[in-house]
Amino acid sequence: MNYIIIVIALIVFFIENTFAENFKYNLKYVELADGIFVIEGDNTRLNSINGGAISNTSFIIGSKGILVIDAGPSALYAEQVISIIRSISSIPIKYLVITHHHPDHSFGVSSYQELGVEIIMSSSEIHRYEKYGKRLLRQMKNLIGEEWFLNTKIVDIENNKVFPLKINLGNHQIGIREYKNGHSEGDLVVVDIDEEVVFSGDLIFNKRAPTIPHANIDNWSKYIDILHNNKWKILVPGHGPIIRDKEELYMTKNWINYISKIAKEAVEKGLSPAEVFDKGISDQYKSYHLAQEVWNRDLPLLMKKYEYQ
Structure with a gap:
């Protein structure tokens, strides 16, 4: 009996390690x-x-x-990030900030929890993560491949944070602020x-092109103005290259206001999404990566939303 248990354990170990070898993220870091x-x-x-x-x-x-910002899409991803951090420093990882619940930012959280790291996330986004997480994880597995999500699990996150929040890392003083109902219900900056x-x-x-599945466009636009007017040297966006020129923030603002305007006008005129699609995207926005794909997906969502306002 003990022999069988040992054999099974070895098989599981071999399978997990084979997956880990075959499904590695090509992660590279830069020091800003x-x-x-x-x-x-x-x-x-x-x-x-x-x-x-x-x-x-x-x-x-x-x-x-050490404070980490966003857990990434899976336990495998988080474990590789943790390995990178450990290759640089032996100082304890004390905090993980999850900016919002979307899977590409949050699904690696369990790997940090297992290390006893304090998780910082807005209460509204904890609610959405815990309510929709299992369904979103199934969707991610179907879309990307189940192998990437080995050991990825949806966990309970302690909901006790009040913002704004300050953290003392010694030689780095950190501020965390919640922006409610922007890109998500509770974006952390x-x-x-x-x-x-x-x-x-x-x-x-x-x-x-920014995505808007849970967005309040008016608030989001105002928050971009706030970020633009704040004092900073470098801004790390949720997606895309590092920003040093404040005017680049308006790429996001211009897009969300544009797609919102088109959606509202279409609803007022009684147009269908197909009729709007026929007109195409303004040349100003065609250079945005994934512009057509995001446009085709998000415009009908906004139109449906505005129909009931």
């Missing part, structure tokens, strides 16, 4: 400022090649602890006060 690192995601759609790693993950190494680096989550996309 002293102790501040970013792993840039594949700035495109979810697919079986990138394993869902389409958003940016960052970490700040302070003298008293992280600021390294000492280095003047902002981590915007998906309030900002760079070089690609």
Whole structure:
């Protein structure tokens, strides 16, 4: 009997390690400022090649602890990020900020929980993660491939954070603020006060069309103005390359206001999505990565939303 148990355990170990070898994320990090690192995601759609790693993950190494921003799409991804951090520093990982519940930002959370890391997430987004997480995980497995999500699980997250929140990492003072009902119901923005680096989550996309499945366009647009007017040297968007020119923030604002305007006008005129699609996207926005794909998906969603307002 013991022999059979040992054999089964070895088989499971072999399978898990084979999956881990065959499904590795090609993660590379850059240091933006002293102790501040970013792993840039594949700035495109979810697919079986990138394993869902389409958003940016960052970490700040302070003298008293390490803070990670966004857990990524899976346990496998999170474990590889943790390995990268451990290759740089032995200082404890104390905090994980999840900017919002969307799977590409949150589904690696269990790997940090197992290390005893404190999870920071808005209460509204914890609710959405716990309510819809299992369904979204099934969808991710079907879309990308189940192998990428080995050991990925939806977990309970302690809901006790009040914002704004300040964290002392020693030589890095961190501020965290919640922006309600913007891109999501509770977007968290992280600021390294000492280095003047902002981590915007998906309030900002760079070089690609922003997605709006749970968005309040009016609030989101106002939040972009706030970020634009704040003092910072570097901004790490939720998706896309690092931003140093504040005017690049308006790529996101212009797109969301444009698609919202077109959707409202279509509803007022009684047009169908097909009739709007026939007119095409304005030339100003065709250069946005995934513009046509996002347009085709999000415009009908907005039109349906505005029909009942």
